[in-house]
Amino acid sequence: MKTTESESGHPGELRHPLLAALPDARPLAGMSSETLEKMGGEIRDVLCNLLATRTAHFASNLGVVELCLALHAEFDFQHDRLIWDTGHQIYPHKLVTGRYSQFESIRTRGGLMGYPNPAESPYDLFMTGHAGSSVSTAVGLRSGDILTGQADRRTVAVIGDGAFPSGIVFEALNNAGASKEDLTVVLNDNKMSICHRTGAVASYLDRLRNNPFYTGLKHEVVRLLDHVPMFGDPAERLLAQMKEGVKAGLLGGMLFEELDIRYIGPIDGHNIPLLRKYMKLCKEIEGPVLLHVVTEKGHGYKPAAEDPVFFHTPPAFEDRGGTPVTRGSEGRPPYTTHARNAIGEAMKRDDRVTVITAAMCQGNKLEPVRERFPERFFDVGICESHAVAFAAGQCKTGMRPIVDIYSTFLQRSFDQIFQEVVLQDLPVVFMMDRAGLTGPDGPTHHGVYDIGYMRVFPNLCLMAPGYAAEVPMMLDACLSHDHPTGIRYPKASALELDHTPAPIVMGKAEWIREGDDGTIVAYGAMLEQAIAAAEKLEGELSVGVVNARFVKPIDHEMVAKSMADGRFVVTLEEGTIVGGFGSAFLESAADQRLDTRQIHRLALPDEFVEHGDRSDLLSDSSLSAEGIADACRNAASNVSVG
Ligand SMILES: Cc1ncc(C[n+]2csc(CCOP(=O)(O)OP(=O)(O)O)c2C)c(N)n1
Numbered sequence: 105m106k107t108t109e110s111e112s113g114h115p116g117e118l119r120h121p122l123l124a125a126l127p128d129a130r131p132l133a134g135m136s137s138e139t140l141e142k143m144g145g146e147i148r149d150v151l152c153n154l155l156a157t158r159t160a161h162f163a164s165n166l167g168v169v170e171l172c173l174a175l176h177a178e179f180d181f182q183h184d185r186l187i188w189d190t191g192h193q194i195y196p197h198k199l200v201t202g203r204y205s206q207f208e209s210i211r212t213r214g215g216l217m218g219y220p221n222p223a224e225s226p227y228d229l230f231m232t233g234h235a236g237s238s239v240s241t242a243v244g245l246r247s248g249d250i251l252t253g254q255a256d257r258r259t260v261a262v263i264g265d266g267a268f269p270s271g272i273v274f275e276a277l278n279n280a281g282a283s284k285e286d287l288t289v290v291l292n293d294n295k296m297s298i299c300h301r302t303g304a305v306a307s308y309l310d311r312l313r314n315n316p317f318y319t320g321l322k323h324e325v326v327r328l329l330d331h332v333p334m335f336g337d338p339a340e341r342l343l344a345q346m347k348e349g350v351k352a353g354l355l356g357g358m359l360f361e362e363l364d365i366r367y368i369g370p371i372d373g374h375n376i377p378l379l380r381k382y383m384k385l386c387k388e389i390e391g392p393v394l395l396h397v398v399t400e401k402g403h404g405y406k407p408a409a410e411d412p413v414f415f416h417t418p419p420a421f422e423d424r425g426g427t428p429v430t431r432g433s434e435g436r437p438p439y440t441t442h443a444r445n446a447i448g449e450a451m452k453r454d455d456r457v458t459v460i461t462a463a464m465c466q467g468n469k470l471e472p473v474r475e476r477f478p479e480r481f482f483d484v485g486i487c488e489s490h491a492v493a494f495a496a497g498q499c500k501t502g503m504r505p506i507v508d509i510y511s512t513f514l515q516r517s518f519d520q521i522f523q524e525v526v527l528q529d530l531p532v533v534f535m536m537d538r539a540g541l542t543g544p545d546g547p548t549h550h551g552v553y554d555i556g557y558m559r560v561f562p563n564l565c566l567m568a569p570g571y572a573a574e575v576p577m578m579l580d581a582c583l584s585h586d587h588p589t590g591i592r593y594p595k596a597s598a599l600e601l602d603h604t605p606a607p608i609v610m611g612k613a614e615w616i617r618e619g620d621d622g623t624i625v626a627y628g629a630m631l632e633q634a635i636a637a638a639e640k641l642e643g644e645l646s647v648g649v650v651n652a653r654f655v656k657p658i659d660h661e662m663v664a665k666s667m668a669d670g671r672f673v674v675t676l677e678e679g680t681i682v683g684g685f686g687s688a689f690l691e692s693a694a695d696q697r698l699d700t701r702q703i704h705r706l707a708l709p710d711e712f713v714e715h716g717d718r719s720d721l722l723s724d725s726s727l728s729a730e731g732i733a734d735a736c737r738n739a740a741s742n743v744s745v746g
Pocket residue numbers: 164167190192193233234235236263264265266267268292294296297298401462463464486488513516
């Protein structure tokens with residue numbers, strides 16, 4: 105992608121002169137709408153160029169170009185406070201806040217993050233990637249600014265309609281309305297989450313979009329009502345109430361007005377002068393205000409506007425005369441595909457089985473399941489806590505719900521996993537997709553804590569497939585197990601092992617190969633790297649490989665057997681070293697009074713892993729065949745010395 109150079113090799117300032125000349129966002133305040141609109145065209149050109157080179161968030165960013173320009177024209181966010189909810193739509197913001205020249209590095213290791221990053225710019229206040237928390241942090245910022253004598257700093261949160269139904273948002277609105285402190289919440293309503301939005305809030309927003317205000321009829325209708333003659337009799341009170349009721353209905357936004365949050369809108373989110381006009385109004389209004397803007401996801405690139413689901417994070421594509429042409433995806437299917445197929449087969453065999461996603465139907469690849477079993481497919485929106493408690497309720501009636509939520513997003517449901525599922529010992533199945541390093545999304549999305557945060561719970565049986573064939577076998581075992589269960593798997597293609605799988609027995613590992621000098625015990629998809637490392641060591645060290653399969657309960661016999669005769673053990677997992685599989689292995693060895701000095705844990709470090717290509721990030725932590733082989737060599741030399 106050539107932001108800093110045009111295709112003909114000219115410097116970026118020829119291709120994007122306005123962006124290239126911006127030191128930061130301050131000059132926008134003095135720009136005319138025409139100039140801002142030209143800058144919007146440059147931003148869209150940069151976005152389209154980016155997508156020729158790599159997967160990135162596309163439609164969401166196209167949809168907020170004008171909104172971003174109007175915000176930075178009306179507020180000085182070097183002084184004022186701005187939080188973009190979720191943060192996947194941050195690219196225009198980054199382009200106008202001094203990062204145009206670095207932009208081609210976005211989502212690559214060592215380059216710009218694809219989400220807000222305070223380390224990059226004072227314009228980015230929080231590193232985010234999980235939806236829904238912007239209004240809360242904005243309310244907190246406002247509160248702190250008042251307490252620290254900085255009340256002149258205005259606070260703005262921009263939140264999408266998909267993020268808006270998250271429970272935490274209503275916790276924040278509850279607080280904001282009561283506090284009566286100044287705050288602007290911009291609701292960016294593009295009718296889309298990643299997939300089409302779901303839920304009653306979505307229907308409410310649809311009604312608001314049809315509000316006369318948006319169609320320009322409101323003033324006339326309200327004016328007419330004000331001319332309705334009033335009489336001095338009891339009927340007057342009724343009529344007055346009716347009149348207010350009708351106005352309130354037309355005014356819309358009663359959900360917010362009743363919380364003492366002024367509602368303005370809906371307005372056209374692609375009309376810069378209109379946006380600036382109403383942002384000025386928001387600045388004048390005392391107390392919290394919600395500005396409802398209507399945008400089009402994918403605006404400005406027709407294929408994306410027509411298919412915002414595909415273009416949410418499309419694969420790299422080349423635009424050939426307005427037609428996007430993607431490079432075919434070849435190779436082994438990912439674990440997610442095997443999981444989706446296993447879910448579909450289970451639902452076909454057993455009417456009790458349901459599947460619940462939290463607005464990630466596309467990411468979980470569940471579209472075929474949604475079409476085939478519409479009555480047993482549930483997309484509850486970005487409401488993970490609700491998803492788990494909802495599953496518990498279903499389970500209580502005898503259904504067998506599968507909660508299909510990314511490892512990192514499932515963190516939001518921790519208390520419901522505890523109280524509504526494991527404490528009740530209900531047989532809910534958690535399928536934790538994206539468990540491990542997710543690559544370009546970075547630390548907000550890496551699913552590296554689920555081994556630790558899940559295995560602390562009693563009753564829960566936790567497992568991870570080491571190769572494709574195990575996925576359906578594990579799901580079937582879970583659905584036959586009358587207690588809570590969890591299966592984790594990464595955003596990676598699944599190993600297709602030429603091997604007859606041992607039957608799944610809860611708590612039992614599977615030996616892949618024996619070794620006289622040591623054993624690599626791999627939990628989950630790291631099995632592939634373990635086998636490659638053992639093969640690499642042939643002729644040098646005789647190393648066995650165990651497919652651990654379970655972290656809870658861990659196979660205590662396997663622990664003892666793998667350490668027998670003083671052999672070294674290297675444990676392997678795609679998760680943090682703190683409290684993970686290696687810790688469970690150590691605990692088992694210690695409980696069996698074995699010599700834990702024989703054990704070497706390979707895992708991700710106790711630090712946040714940045715964004716980048718997954719295989720590069722794994723190698724950085726020695727979670728590659730070469731790194732594992734080196735760990736075995738070191739372990740062997742330690743054991744022989746020991
Ligand atoms: C807690 C959480 N759950 C799920 C996601 C995955 N996710 C990222 S963006 C998105 C849709 C957001 O929709 P919206 O807020 O309307 O933004 P838009 O893409 O439409 O601009 C989802 C579900 C997430 N980032 N955080």
